[in-house]
Amino acid sequence: MKGIVSKVALGVAGTGMAVAVVAVAIGPRVSDWYDGRHQEQASYESGTQAKAERRSMPTWLPDNASGVKYLMSTTGDDRLLRATLPEGRLPVGCSAGLPGRSAHPVPMALKAGWFPQGVAAKATGTCGHYNVTLTGNQLYAWQDGAAVQAALRAEHVTKR
Known part of the structure; x- marks a missing residue:
């Protein structure tokens, strides 16, 4: 059971890291898009x-x-x-x-x-x-x- 919990924790941590990397990568584009919509x-x-x-x-x-x-x-x-x-x-x-x-x-x-x-x-x-x-x-x-x-x-x- 302990091994399964560790794997789930690693999977969640890995998913969180991936989301953070994606947010950093597309953040400026979203900001530019948002600003451009108000011009x-x-x-x-x-x-x-x-x-x-x-x-x-x-x-x-x-x-x-x-x-x-x-x-x-x-x-x-x-x-x-x-x-x-x-x-x-x-x-x-x-x-x-x-x-x-x-x-x-x-x-x-x-x-x-x-x-x-x-x-x-x-x-x-x-x-x-x-x-x-x-x-x-x-x-x-x-x-x-x-x-x-x-x-x-x-x-x-x-x-x-």
């Missing part, structure tokens, strides 16, 4: 089309912007935006200069192949709650959901 990505030919088709598109995006790419979190306010601006200057209503506290110096929650890594360190201005950088006529804009919520709470407190 929406779209491309638009123009700023006009982007604003007409997506309510969350920032109003400061010029109508004549082209090659618009957009990635948003559906569970928060994280956003990435890329657009070509024919004038090669910040849109009306945007401010040049280093962003304030809402700058996102750490890796962003969202990632897209069309949005360069490290661009947050090159922020040159703000457009609404977005931090932006302009390289030639290519605009990169990003919004950190936590910073947006903090700013909205601060605005609400100030209005009281």
Whole structure:
């Protein structure tokens, strides 16, 4: 009887180890899958089309912007935006200069192949709650959901 108990214990331990190995091996894939399910990505030919088709598109995006790419979190306010601006200057209503506290110096929650890594360190201005950088006529804009919520709470407190 003692031999059978030992074999059963070894079998259970071996099964537990196998489950742990499988969990470690597929864990990152499941996480990527889960994160990806809470994101929406779209491309638009123009700023006009982007604003007409997506309510969350920032109003400061010029109508004549082209090659618009957009990635948003559906569970928060994280956003990435890329657009070509024919004038090669910040849109009306945007401010040049280093962003304030809402700058996102750490890796962003969202990632897209069309949005360069490290661009947050090159922020040159703000457009609404977005931090932006302009390289030639290519605009990169990003919004950190936590910073947006903090700013909205601060605005609400100030209005009281």
